[in-house]
Amino acid sequence: MKEGKAKALKKLKIVRGQMDGVIRMLEEDRYCVDISTQLLAIIGQIRKANTDILADHLKTCVTDAIKNDESDRDEKINEIVNIIDKYVK
Template identity: 60%
Template structure:
């Protein structure tokens, strides 16, 4: 596992901890704005982890597919375009 994937994994583990904390906040009937703030923090971590994973995909999988041939590269590029489309909606 490379450093970037390790960073993404650590971000996901941190987000998981935050989500557990958010669940506890709801169970404890904490202030809604505080809960919402923590949800936004967890979302930010998930987005950052996703960017790290996509960065690695572009640098490794997509670049290798492009070098292997036109069809493979085009397929990988279309996958990334689909992800970006979902990301911006």
């Protein structure tokens, strides 16, 4: 497994535990701001995991495409542009 994917996997396993905690908080009717704070932490971890995946993709797949295949290069670049566009919205 590539380094970026391994880092993302670790973060997402943490998120899984955090989600279980948030579910318990909801079931226990805990304070809304506390729940929201935990949800924001989860969102942050998911964003970081996505960054790890995209960085890994740039270092491997996109780099290989740029070196080897012009049509594949354009496709890989467009994929990244589409992802960035989704982040901005």
